[in-house]
Amino acid sequence: MRIPSLKLLQGFEAAARHGNFSRAADELCLSQSAISHQVQQLEQQLGQPLFRRVGRGVELTVAGEVLQQSVRRALDNLQGGLGRIAGYMDPGLVVLVCPAALAQGWLQPRLAELRRALPQLSLLLSTDESARFVDEIDVDIVIADRPLQQPDVMERRWLRDGWLMAAAPELAQRLAALPPERQPSEAGLLCLEDGFTDARAGELFRAHLAGFRRVGIYDDARLLLDAALRGEGLACLPKLLAAEALADGRLQAVAGYPAVDGAQYWLARIQGQPRAAIVAEVYAWLARQTEEA
Structure with missing residues (x-):
């Protein structure tokens, strides 16, 4: 079945919502006869009545109720799409x-x-x-x-990013007082799942971090950062991810580990x-x- 024109569907939807052709006409800035004609055209295209007269107004038939629900959803989707498009017209x-x-x-x-x-x-x-x-x-x-x-x-x-060992201030200060080989007894390791397979960070995990128990392994770097900020362990972090937290003191770098390039x-x-x-x-x-x- 051919989809009726948007003009006919808008006239029908307004008439269905108001239950009155005159009020629908006022809303759409048309005459009552124009709305009546649009509804008549739509009924002819669909081959069945959509309204029945009730006093000075109209009410929907069963077919009209089904169509109104579909048309309302379609018009809402269209209005939402037009709203999103408006944002793309901003010159900035x-x-x-x-x-x-x-x-x-x-x-x-x-x-x-x-x-x-x-x-x-x-x-x-x-x-x-x-x-x-x-x-x-x-x-x-x-x-x-x-x-x-x-x-x-x-x-x-x-x-260019890099890998950094960092922790919340209290933990970082405790670790700084210990040589690297004793740090695994003081804290667990927080890391990214991708870090194990990274060509550059892999050696860091196999050698310098091998003694740590991995208490948190994440596939989302933002969750890793959150765990480090909560003091849950020593974190092997991308430097650019940790940059703001290092700058404002919420994280502190832990010395004694080699500098390793990242992405x-x-x-x-x-x-x-x-x-x-x-x-x-x-x-x-x-x-x-x-x-x-």
């Missing part, structure tokens, strides 16, 4: 995809500085790393742990002129962070 909008741990530990603390530099910015920050394809509609800038190697995209090496992040956006000038400005601001680092 920039859609940035970034790993969640990097967004929490490194980017979030710097957003106030970015907004001061670009007051018109409306940042849509996504941690959906499956949305890695840069285009001129959905994604403006991507921060990723490997090159996108996508045609028509400019990308550059960005920040190399890449910064990418569309080649040439982006969708809006502010995209290039945000990209340039992010690029400058490597120079400052």
Whole structure:
């Protein structure tokens, strides 16, 4: 069956909601005869009556009730979609995809500085790393742990992460008073599941951390950070994730462990002129962070 036009469905829905063609006409800025004609057309297309007369108004037939429920859901979905589209028309909008741990530990603390530099910015920050394809509609800038190697995209090496041993202040101070070989008797180890298979961190686990009992193994770096902040153990953390907590003293680095490189992040956006000038400005601001680092 051919789907009726939106105009007919809107007229029907208003009449069904009000139970009166005149009030539906007032709402839609039409005449009563126009609403009546729309309902008649819709009934002809569907091959069955949708209303019956009751005094000065109308009430729905069984078929009309079924149709009203479907039309109301469809119109609500459409209205919601239009509302979401409105957000994308903001001239200051920039859609940035970034790993969640990097967004929490490194980017979030710097957003106030970015907004001061670009007051018109409306940042849509996504941690959906499956949305890695840069285009001129959905994604403006991507921060990723490997090159996108996508045609028509400019990308550059960005920040380099590292692995860090850290703990909440009280625990960190107790551990600092002990040589590394005695620290496993004082605390359990918190770590990422990915750390075991990381080419660089793997040696750290096999050698320097081998004596620790693993009290918490996480597949989400944000949960690892939370456990470390709660004082639940010595944590092997990505430096960029821990950056804010180290800066404000909620975490302290524990000395005696070798410096180990972590992920190399890449910064990418569309080649040439982006969708809006502010995209290039945000990209340039992010690029400058490597120079400052």
